[in-house]
Amino acid sequence: MNRAWLVKSEPNAYSYEDLERDGRTPWDGVRNYQARNFMRDEMQIGDAVLFYHSNVADPAVVGVARVASEAYPDPTQFDADDPHFDPKASPDAPRWMLVDLEPLRRLTQAVPLARLKEDPALEGLALVRRGNRLSVMPVDDAHFRHVLELGGADPDAL
Protein backbone atom coordinates (compact mmCIF):
# COMPACT_ATOMS: atom_id res chain seq x y z
CA MET A 1 0.00 0.00 0.00
CA ASN A 2 1.56 3.22 -1.10
CA ARG A 3 1.43 6.28 1.06
CA ALA A 4 0.50 9.79 0.02
CA TRP A 5 2.48 12.97 0.55
CA LEU A 6 2.40 16.68 -0.06
CA VAL A 7 5.30 18.87 -1.16
CA LYS A 8 5.37 22.65 -1.22
CA SER A 9 7.08 24.65 -3.89
CA GLU A 10 7.17 28.31 -4.69
CA PRO A 11 6.07 28.39 -8.31
CA ASN A 12 8.41 31.30 -8.96
CA ALA A 13 11.23 28.91 -8.12
CA TYR A 14 9.80 25.63 -9.42
CA SER A 15 6.22 25.12 -10.52
CA TYR A 16 4.16 22.11 -11.48
CA GLU A 17 4.48 23.32 -15.08
CA ASP A 18 8.24 23.13 -14.68
CA LEU A 19 7.90 19.55 -13.48
CA GLU A 20 5.77 18.68 -16.52
CA ARG A 21 8.33 20.29 -18.79
CA ASP A 22 11.22 18.45 -17.14
CA GLY A 23 9.44 15.11 -16.92
CA ARG A 24 11.36 14.30 -13.77
CA THR A 25 13.27 16.29 -11.19
CA PRO A 26 15.38 15.75 -8.08
CA TRP A 27 13.53 17.34 -5.16
CA ASP A 28 16.62 19.19 -4.01
CA GLY A 29 17.23 21.99 -1.57
CA VAL A 30 15.20 20.59 1.32
CA ARG A 31 17.04 21.57 4.49
CA ASN A 32 14.79 20.44 7.25
CA TYR A 33 15.50 17.23 9.12
CA GLN A 34 11.92 16.11 9.47
CA ALA A 35 11.29 16.60 5.77
CA ARG A 36 14.54 14.82 4.96
CA ASN A 37 13.61 11.90 7.15
CA PHE A 38 10.32 11.47 5.34
CA MET A 39 12.14 11.32 2.02
CA ARG A 40 14.98 9.17 3.30
CA ASP A 41 13.08 6.74 5.48
CA GLU A 42 9.49 6.55 4.38
CA MET A 43 8.96 7.50 0.76
CA GLN A 44 8.72 4.66 -1.68
CA ILE A 45 8.76 4.57 -5.44
CA GLY A 46 5.21 4.98 -6.68
CA ASP A 47 3.94 7.00 -3.72
CA ALA A 48 1.60 9.79 -4.80
CA VAL A 49 2.52 13.39 -3.98
CA LEU A 50 0.22 16.40 -3.92
CA PHE A 51 2.04 19.35 -5.45
CA TYR A 52 1.32 22.61 -3.63
CA HIS A 53 2.18 26.12 -4.78
CA SER A 54 3.19 28.29 -1.82
CA ASN A 55 4.03 31.94 -1.36
CA VAL A 56 1.70 33.21 -4.04
CA ALA A 57 -1.50 35.22 -3.94
CA ASP A 58 -3.65 32.10 -4.04
CA PRO A 59 -1.69 29.18 -2.63
CA ALA A 60 -3.16 25.87 -3.82
CA VAL A 61 -2.69 22.21 -4.59
CA VAL A 62 -2.29 22.18 -8.35
CA GLY A 63 -1.27 18.69 -9.37
CA VAL A 64 -0.18 15.20 -8.44
CA ALA A 65 3.30 13.82 -8.77
CA ARG A 66 4.82 10.45 -8.02
CA VAL A 67 7.96 9.37 -6.21
CA ALA A 68 10.26 8.11 -8.93
CA SER A 69 13.42 7.05 -7.10
CA GLU A 70 14.83 5.73 -3.89
CA ALA A 71 16.38 8.36 -1.65
CA TYR A 72 19.92 9.47 -2.49
CA PRO A 73 22.20 12.34 -1.42
CA ASP A 74 21.14 15.80 -2.55
CA PRO A 75 24.03 16.90 -4.81
CA THR A 76 23.45 20.58 -4.08
CA GLN A 77 24.82 20.12 -0.55
CA PHE A 78 28.30 19.51 -2.00
CA ASP A 79 28.30 22.42 -4.44
CA ALA A 80 29.93 25.53 -2.99
CA ASP A 81 28.30 27.65 -5.68
CA ASP A 82 24.81 26.44 -4.87
CA PRO A 83 22.62 28.37 -2.43
CA HIS A 84 21.89 25.08 -0.67
CA PHE A 85 25.56 24.27 -0.13
CA ASP A 86 26.23 22.75 3.28
CA PRO A 87 29.87 23.02 4.39
CA LYS A 88 29.30 20.37 7.04
CA ALA A 89 28.27 17.77 4.49
CA SER A 90 30.63 15.62 2.46
CA PRO A 91 30.12 12.81 -0.04
CA ASP A 92 31.36 10.41 2.64
CA ALA A 93 28.91 11.82 5.17
CA PRO A 94 25.98 13.35 3.33
CA ARG A 95 23.44 15.17 5.43
CA TRP A 96 20.63 15.80 2.99
CA MET A 97 18.76 13.20 1.01
CA LEU A 98 16.16 13.55 -1.70
CA VAL A 99 13.97 11.60 -4.08
CA ASP A 100 13.11 12.24 -7.70
CA LEU A 101 9.59 13.30 -8.60
CA GLU A 102 7.67 12.79 -11.82
CA PRO A 103 4.44 14.56 -12.81
CA LEU A 104 1.33 12.38 -12.80
CA ARG A 105 -1.45 14.78 -13.59
CA ARG A 106 -2.44 18.37 -13.23
CA LEU A 107 -5.70 18.97 -11.38
CA THR A 108 -8.45 20.32 -13.59
CA GLN A 109 -9.18 22.79 -10.81
CA ALA A 110 -6.51 23.94 -8.40
CA VAL A 111 -7.62 23.43 -4.80
CA PRO A 112 -6.89 26.63 -2.88
CA LEU A 113 -5.59 26.65 0.67
CA ALA A 114 -8.71 28.55 1.75
CA ARG A 115 -10.83 25.67 0.43
CA LEU A 116 -8.74 23.09 2.25
CA LYS A 117 -9.04 25.01 5.49
CA GLU A 118 -12.80 25.23 5.47
CA ASP A 119 -13.47 21.58 4.64
CA PRO A 120 -14.39 19.49 7.69
CA ALA A 121 -13.33 16.35 5.81
CA LEU A 122 -9.77 17.63 5.83
CA GLU A 123 -9.47 18.21 9.53
CA GLY A 124 -6.04 17.11 10.68
CA LEU A 125 -4.38 17.65 7.32
CA ALA A 126 -0.85 18.71 8.28
CA LEU A 127 -0.81 21.49 5.70
CA VAL A 128 -3.63 23.36 7.41
CA ARG A 129 -2.36 22.97 10.93
CA ARG A 130 -1.40 26.28 12.42
CA GLY A 131 2.23 27.24 12.12
CA ASN A 132 3.09 24.36 9.87
CA ARG A 133 6.32 25.03 8.00
CA LEU A 134 7.21 21.59 6.76
CA SER A 135 7.83 21.44 3.03
CA VAL A 136 7.40 17.66 2.79
CA MET A 137 4.65 15.99 4.79
CA PRO A 138 2.56 12.84 4.86
CA VAL A 139 -1.12 12.96 3.88
CA ASP A 140 -3.75 10.49 5.07
CA ASP A 141 -5.17 8.38 2.30
CA ALA A 142 -8.71 9.67 2.91
CA HIS A 143 -7.47 13.27 2.80
CA PHE A 144 -5.52 12.56 -0.35
CA ARG A 145 -8.55 11.13 -2.10
CA HIS A 146 -10.70 14.03 -0.98
CA VAL A 147 -8.28 16.66 -2.28
CA LEU A 148 -8.14 14.89 -5.62
CA GLU A 149 -11.90 14.86 -5.86
CA LEU A 150 -12.02 18.57 -5.06
CA GLY A 151 -9.54 19.07 -7.87
CA GLY A 152 -11.64 17.15 -10.36
CA ALA A 153 -9.45 14.06 -10.51
CA ASP A 154 -10.41 10.44 -9.93
CA PRO A 155 -8.16 9.00 -7.22
CA ASP A 156 -8.70 5.53 -8.64
CA ALA A 157 -7.53 6.57 -12.08
CA LEU A 158 -4.03 7.69 -11.23
Add this chain to the structure above:
DNA sequence: GCCAACGTTGGC
Protein backbone atom coordinates in the same frame (compact mmCIF):
# COMPACT_ATOMS: atom_id res chain seq x y z
C1' DG B 1 21.66 21.61 28.54
C1' DC B 2 19.47 26.18 28.60
C1' DC B 3 17.89 29.89 26.15
C1' DA B 4 18.29 34.35 23.66
C1' DA B 5 19.22 35.82 19.18
C1' DC B 6 18.69 35.17 14.66
C1' DG B 7 17.05 33.45 10.15
C1' DT B 8 13.40 31.45 7.40
C1' DT B 9 8.81 30.24 5.99
C1' DG B 10 4.74 31.54 4.16
C1' DG B 11 -0.03 33.45 4.78
C1' DC B 12 -2.13 37.67 4.66
Add this chain to the structure above:
DNA sequence: GCCAACGTTGGC
Protein backbone atom coordinates in the same frame (compact mmCIF):
# COMPACT_ATOMS: atom_id res chain seq x y z
C1' DG C 1 5.79 44.60 3.74
C1' DC C 2 4.31 42.67 8.11
C1' DC C 3 4.58 39.39 11.40
C1' DA C 4 3.61 34.86 13.77
C1' DA C 5 5.54 30.50 14.11
C1' DC C 6 9.17 27.77 14.28
C1' DG C 7 14.03 25.75 13.63
C1' DT C 8 18.87 26.49 14.32
C1' DT C 9 22.90 28.43 16.32
C1' DG C 10 26.09 29.52 19.71
C1' DG C 11 27.45 31.58 24.21
C1' DC C 12 27.50 30.32 28.72
